[in-house]
Amino acid sequence: MTYPDEARSAHLQPEVPHAARIWNHWMGGTDNFAADRAAGDAVAQVYPEIVDMARESRRFLIRVVQHLTAEAGIRQFLDIGTGLPTMQNTHEVAQALAPESRIVYVDADPMVLAHAQSLPAGTATTYVQADYHSPQTILDEAAKILDFSKPVAVMYMGVMGYEPDxxxxxxxxxxxxxxTVPGSALVLWDGTNTTPAVVEGAKRLAEMGGVPYILRSPDELASVFAGLTMVEPGLEQITRWRAEEPNPERIDAYGAVARKV
Known part of the structure; x- marks a missing residue:
């Protein structure tokens, strides 16, 4: 792999497994290092379904963005903790339906930021290098491209399991x-703890030196949407959320879309 010089900073730490790069490996991407592949493969040995979860999460993202663009009329997306690009990213899905859509991606990984240089000029899409624990920084930077006087879809896709509290x-x-203003939306999915294999896989990742991932119950995830109005079908397994042909395999990950009214 080759990256811009700024991606080769001391913060890159290719010898340390990183969540975004492990996820990229599970998604079939190439933007990862040996340490990431080793950690990801170790988890997959305990929980082989993790690869399906990664890929089903992208299908969930596609359906969500299609719904918000085509049905809800939202034209602004703030994708926090986006990870490394693979296929059918948020801006590609939204702008295929509404070319005027504006997207801000946020991630702390310098490799993710490096990919911003490959975005075509004039796509109304940008990256912000920031940690999801810094919401005001994210909002200040996002406001350079997003108009917060209009609805925004705020997306946390598989991110909040990295915060233990x-x-x-x-x-x-x-x-x-x-x-955000009324009409905006919150999109969130995360891994859940309803099957022992998933719990064991998360434990194995932490033991390998990766970033610990906290699996929560569906009820705990639902509490994050307090004060918002759920879009049907509410909190659901990501394989089933508005899927025309739901994957019959159980994926221990739940997600939802909720609107601010």
Whole structure:
């Protein structure tokens, strides 16, 4: 792989497994290092379904963005903790339906930021290098391209499991959503703890030196949407959320879309 010089900073740490790059490996991408592949493969040995979860999460994203663009009329997306691009990314899905859509991607990984240089000029799409724990920084930077006087879809796709404190999760989401106007949407999915294999896989990842991932119950995830109005079918397995042909395999990950009214 080759990357811009700024991606080769001391912060890159290719010898340390990183969540965005492990996820990229599971998605079939190439933007990862040996340490990421080793950590990801170790988890997949314990929980082979993780690869399906990664790929089903992208199908969930596609359906969500299609719904928000075509049915809800939203033209602005703030994708926090986006990870490395693979296929059918948020801007590609939204702009295929509404070319005027504006997208801000946020991630702390310098490799993710490096990919911003490959975006065609004039796509109304940008990357912000920031941690999801810094909502005000994210909002300030996003406001350079997004108009917060109009509805925005705020997306946390498989991100909040990296924060161990559920109260902090609620606070971070609440801070960000407070900056949006009625008509905006919150999109969130995360891995859940309803099957032992998933719990064991998350434990194995932590033991390999990866970033610990907290699996929560569906009820705990639902609490993050407090004060918002769920879009049908509410909190659901990501394979089933508005899927024309739901994957019959059980994927221990739940997600939802909720509107601010």
């Amino acid at each position: 559920l109260d902090v999760v609620r606070s971070l989401v609440g801070h960000t959503m407070a900056a």
